[in-house]
Amino acid sequence: MRDVAEAAGVSIKTVSRVVNNQGEIREETRQRVLIAINKLGYRPSKVARALVTRRTDTIGLIFGDIANPYHAEVARGVLDTAKEENLEIFVCNTDGNPEAEKRALTSFLDHNVDGAIVFPIFANYEWIKKYIHPVLPLVLINCNMAPQPRLGIVNTNLSQGAKLAVDYLIEKGHRHIGMLAGDVAPKETIRRVQGYKASLEAKGLVYRDEIVLTGGPIIEFGFIGANQLLTEYPEITAIFCYNDLIAMGANQACKKLGKRVPQDCAILGYDDNKFSGFVNPALTTVHVDKYQIGAKAAKLMIDVMNNPEKEYSPIHLDVHLIIRESA
Amino acid sequence: MRDVAEAAGVSIKTVSRVVNNQGEIREETRQRVLIAINKLGYRPSKVARALVTRRTDTIGLIFGDIANPYHAEVARGVLDTAKEENLEIFVCNTDGNPEAEKRALTSFLDHNVDGAIVFPIFANYEWIKKYIHPVLPLVLINCNMAPQPRLGIVNTNLSQGAKLAVDYLIEKGHRHIGMLAGDVAPKETIRRVQGYKASLEAKGLVYRDEIVLTGGPIIEFGFIGANQLLTEYPEITAIFCYNDLIAMGANQACKKLGKRVPQDCAILGYDDNKFSGFVNPALTTVHVDKYQIGAKAAKLMIDVMNNPEKEYSPIHLDVHLIIRESA
């Protein structure tokens, strides 16, 4: 920067002004500076700037697993939006592990990110409220915290989605519907389970805790879980899965057990990820606009960062059922 | 930091020494400092440190598209490895656009990343050599640059993979094998095409340029491309695809055209992504260890960063054929 100033025959501050185009500058001076910048290939250091402005033009993104297409598509939405705004994105996986989430958030703080977009783990809610939110603007996805300054919320209607799914299964005549739930939050708190329960009860069916299994949101759990469910409770004729990955695993389990899908056992997924229409049988699932979750979260994050006083009401994204072959 | 120093009754420098545990420090002093740090909840600012050390503990990752499971799994490998080393990762998509790659690299430079892992776009090779590599340690994936200091290379044997695939198709009796190639590099430079060609020629079949179509590495191109190939060249009985996404699209095209896979048209993919075994029909494909690409690239990146003088020879990952249903 000093070199540029010298080359242009102006002060260092003038260079700064040109770079940030702030303040009035005589056009001729400005041109001289611009030429010097070009000649020297000068690029301002974001690090040095950050030290004084407290802005790094960086935001953190934390979710379960980038290798899950659900998160990957969300990431894509965030990344595209961030690019437009010249923000860089740090990415971190937690695999649903609260400690990993804590470490990620702490590390982001150390790096002075301007904000973080998080799919929060229930067990950390209080910790986040206490230690992170006071010092870092946050956008939380699918989280029921109260609106407040420096906090953005993006929600998809989880319990409604589950209700849609289970209503459909009941309508199709299923009376014993197992569930393969995720394990990211305690069973009682998962809104998908609430929706499942609500649907059951609305139709006069009993909710049975023992046919709701929890496990990681991965194919492997779908396989193991469906296997267990169908073996131990032969009355089950349908399984509602926490996500499409689990549903794919459940598909495989049925194949292994010689059960035809959907005739012997219907399988219903959640997320409608990129591949759900291609697997065999194609998944009937709850469609979620993953790209929009990411894009809206990023936009909201930027707003929240720029308006630290303002309170933003939660953004809501709707879901709907996609009927394919598996149910 | 000053506060900590005061609270502990030592100088600022001593705090720095404790934090970085460097130099000899009397145990008692050290404890006093540690206590003060804990009490005040002090965390050193990576930004401030970076300004003087020129290390940000940050590396950039650039590839085509995070929503492609191939890249997502690579990312997972990078991320896991980085976490162990306390490095944060910036992620950026290019969609194969050279300008996007340039912008990403430049932005990483502005942010003072310690290094970048890139799936480079051929069109930018010279630019990268000239403007980026001199100022930024790089690890390049599937790139045939000569080994040199501050440069790491991770290669999977692209042309061999393609040869494996096409050999298999020929063995199965196919004589007219179309190819749906990617468009990330000019057609002639794609090593997958080289392998395809090599295999053909080794078996005495002619390479026909017109049945090698190029397009984006996405499902949509697979659909369009296969449709075109099968319609215009009815003699084609097998299609070798640049990746599994394209293969999935080709699968769909066959379905639409009423062609059975593999009886009427065999389809062979590349990458063996997470879902390739689940789609209908399950894809026969070339298996690549994506997680290892990421993990090895990250480890190599760290080595390269720490040994700027040393020359690292390329890391090589093998591929093999996975035979499922589609061919």
Next chain:
DNA sequence: GTGAAAGCGCTAACAG
């Protein structure tokens, strides 16, 4: 073993 002073590259406040 420990501390004082200088400086990383930039912006903010205040002059002029």
Next chain:
DNA sequence: CTGTTAGCGCTTTCAC
């Protein structure tokens, strides 16, 4: 319209 000075939070000489 432009320049001078100070300082962001840390590490690095170099003394003591």
